[in-house]
Amino acid sequence: MIPRRTALALPLLLPWPACALAWPSQPVRLVVPFGAAGATDIFARAVADRIGPALGGRAFVENRPGAGATLGPQMVARATDGHALLVITSSHTIGETLLPNRGYVLARDFIPVAAFNSTALAITITPALPAQDMAGLIAHARAHPGALSYATTGIGTANHLVGELIRLRTGIDWVHVPYRAGAEARTDLMAGRVPVMIDPVAGAAELSRDGRVRVLAVTSAAPSAALPGVPPLAATLPGFDVGLLIGLMAPAGTPPAVVQRLNEAVRAVTRDPEVQRQWRTQGAEAIDASVADWGAMVAADTERWAAVARDAGVRVEG
Numbered sequence: 001m002i003p004r005r006t007a008l009a010l011p012l013l014l015p016w017p018a019c020a021l022a023w024p025s026q027p028v029r030l031v032v033p034f035g036a037a038g039a040t041d042i043f044a045r046a047v048a049d050r051i052g053p054a055l056g057g058r059a060f061v062e063n064r065p066g067a068g069a070t071l072g073p074q075m076v077a078r079a080t081d082g083h084a085l086l087v088i089t090s091s092h093t094i095g096e097t098l099l100p101n102r103g104y105v106l107a108r109d110f111i112p113v114a115a116f117n118s119t120a121l122a123i124t125i126t127p128a129l130p131a132q133d134m135a136g137l138i139a140h141a142r143a144h145p146g147a148l149s150y151a152t153t154g155i156g157t158a159n160h161l162v163g164e165l166i167r168l169r170t171g172i173d174w175v176h177v178p179y180r181a182g183a184e185a186r187t188d189l190m191a192g193r194v195p196v197m198i199d200p201v202a203g204a205a206e207l208s209r210d211g212r213v214r215v216l217a218v219t220s221a222a223p224s225a226a227l228p229g230v231p232p233l234a235a236t237l238p239g240f241d242v243g244l245l246i247g248l249m250a251p252a253g254t255p256p257a258v259v260q261r262l263n264e265a266v267r268a269v270t271r272d273p274e275v276q277r278q279w280r281t282q283g284a285e286a287i288d289a290s291v292a293d294w295g296a297m298v299a300a301d302t303e304r305w306a307a308v309a310r311d312a313g314v315r316v317e318g
Helices: 004-013 016-022 039-054 071-078 090-098 134-143 158-170 182-191 201-208 256-270 273-281 291-312
Strands: 028-032 059-063 084-089 110-119 121-125 149-152 175-178 196-200 214-218 244-251 284-286
Touching (some): 039 084, 071 084, 110 291, 121 158, 158 175, 182 201, 256 273, 256 291, 273 284
Antiparallel strands (some): 121 196
16 A cells, blocks of 8 residues: 555656646646736736636736746746746747847747737827828938937837837838836827837827827737727738737646647637627737647747847847
8 A cells, every 4th residue: 555645745756747637736827927917917817817717726827027027937937836837928029039048948948828819009109290190200200310219118129129120111210219117108208208109009099098199000900999090000011010919838848738728728718709809998809829820929929020130130238
C-alpha cells in the first residue's frame, strides 16, 4: 500500500499529460502585464469572469505591470503550477523586435491559446488645426515639413509605430512626441500644445463627444461603432488596416487538451452577442479564432511590427 502522504504527492510528480485530466485543480490566473483599470485589464476581466464556470472552477485576473510590460511574461514563463496564463497585446509582439533583453521569446516560451479582440486606434487633432479629414492633415503636414508633431504614450508603442507607418506610407515629415501617460498627452492635445495624437478609440471617443478634440480617422479597415461617422484611414490610404491584438497564451509544454479546453471557453465568450456589443462600444471587435489561427495572428503581428520598426529606424534605449 502506498503511504497516504506519498499518494497525495503523486499528482505533483506526474508529467503534465497525466495531470491534464484533472485540470484545473485550483483557480486559473490570467496574468495581465499592465495595471488595473486599463483596456487590457478590462477585457481580461470580462473573459476571466465568464470562463471560470466553464472550466469548473474560478478564473481571475492578476495584474503584474512593470519593466515595460515584460514582468508578467517572465513570471508566467517560469510558472510550474499549470494554472498561470498570460494575456498579451501587440505591445508584446512589438517587443519581440524592440526589446531584445526582455527575458523570454514568445514563440519559444509560450503557446497560443485564444484571441480576445482587436482594438483600433484613432487619429485625433486639436480643433485649432486646419484639417477636416486625413487628406487635409496629410496635405498640411506636407506643406509644413517638420513642423507638425503627434503625441503617443511612448517610444516603441503600437501608437508610435502606427505614426511611423503613416509616415512611411505618405512621406510626410512629422515629429513624434512621446508621453508617459495618455492623460497627460490628451491634456496637451486639448490645450493645443501638441496638434495630433494617436490614441485608442475609447479615449478619443470620450474627448470628441463635446468637441474638445476632432477625430479624423480610425486605423481599422472598417469604421468603429465607438466613433460613428468617423471614416477608416483606409479611405485615404487604401489597404491600411491596423488593430491592436489582445489574447491568451500558455507556458510552453501545456498539454494540447488543456489548451483546447481553454480555447473553447474563451471562444464562447467572444461569440457572446452581449460581450461583442460591450466591446464595440470600447472600440474593440471580438475575435473568434482557433488555436492555430490565433498563433498565426501572433506570428503575423510580430512580423508586421518588425518590418515597420526596421523601415522606420525605431530604436528603444535600454
